[in-house]
Amino acid sequence: MGTGTRREPLNRERVLAAAVDLADSEGLRAVTMRRLAATLGVEAMSLYHHLPGKNALLDGLVENVVAEVGTAVAKIEGAGSPEQWQTILRSRFLAAREVMLRHPWAPALIGSRGSIPSGVYDYYETILATLIRAGFTYHLAHRALHAFGSMPLGFVQELFSPAPSGVQAASDEAMAELAQLAEELPHLIAMVSSEIHDADGDTLGWCDSQAEFEFTLDLLLDGLARHHD
């Protein structure tokens, strides 16, 4: 009687999936052993049968997101010629970014954990293979990986957009703060009003984080191409 699935014993995957859902809907701060257990209709202590502790839970979250990036990126698979390394990497990084936009809590979490899940190494291996195949020296390829920073995973650590989502809210706050300091910040004010004026219609999104991401990415790719050729 009943669905049956509700009585099925918990396992690591179901716990992690619930944790991802909880983080997506209520933020990472809501992901607490007790809260998470509650969403699974279970006591907090039951979770310890499937995960050693909170740290393992957070590592599992990172691992899950990285895996999601991995499958999204695998579809790109550089079918092109070696010379197309720029477009291959570009579309891979943009695919990764789409995953991150679905999990706004992930960048901060990934950055804050000490360990690096093995899926990241696999992913970096394919990036590196693309570069080497295109004729990069290992030295320049190494530099390139560092220069890309977190772009392979689809996010940038930017001061003015801590949360990849909520662009307009951040913009509103920023605008209000800026207005108060207008006299002392003439260039900033001029830039904001100039950019708003240019963005006809779409007033709210004067910081188009997607456009900024692509601009920075191309800046890096073009710069590397110049070092390479």
Add this chain to the structure above:
Amino acid sequence: MGTGTRREPLNRERVLAAAVDLADSEGLRAVTMRRLAATLGVEAMSLYHHLPGKNALLDGLVENVVAEVGTAVAKIEGAGSPEQWQTILRSRFLAAREVMLRHPWAPALIGSRGSIPSGVYDYYETILATLIRAGFTYHLAHRALHAFGSMPLGFVQELFSPAPSGVQAASDEAMAELAQLAEELPHLIAMVSSEIHDADGDTLGWCDSQAEFEFTLDLLLDGLARHHD
């Protein structure tokens, strides 16, 4: 009798200074209302007379570090001609980086807080002034600010160096992990061994984060120069 200073009443500055010291020596996780109060020879609840709460304390920490960056960067003051914008920005960002290296906990904290202290706006105003003076359009200058990301504050969000310090420790761990996955990661292994071979003597620091920082910085500066000229 005695020093007298010990009996002097607490104030916001002394609390924040103690918090910075505690974070520097034991990490941000050790900065707890109770622990912090203990280092000041006082009960936790006393802190609430000088700061509204934990959030205000963390905001104060960010504010302090940003102020430190501000004074470090003010010494650079672009005394050169407008055309020297690259070298001006370069030395400013490197000065900021030195501050961050003294406070390894700061990048993560700055990135995680929602608000942006006003000192950051002042600083960005001077960067913007330098770019505009050199003939940048507001649009390109805006793009540049986003592209720089967190470099004006002296740090990058990089996957392979979450903590700006502890380079060799991270390297050791990474090496151990890499060794286990050697067969599946031929390019990564080849890159690491190639780079270690090139770094004569200084085996541990095969990832020279200072060099990587400067390489990425120059990549961005050169790329912007090409867009500008």
Add this chain to the structure above:
DNA sequence: ACCTGAACACCGTTCAAGT
């Protein structure tokens, strides 16, 4: 004005106990 003690509502986690 500045500091304190006890208390409250939350954490993660251990351990012995249930079925």
Add this chain to the structure above:
DNA sequence: ACCTGAACACCGTTCAAGT
């Protein structure tokens, strides 16, 4: 094998009370 209840050591924070 899987889940639970009570307990412990920590949090941040409120409030009434001390001087």
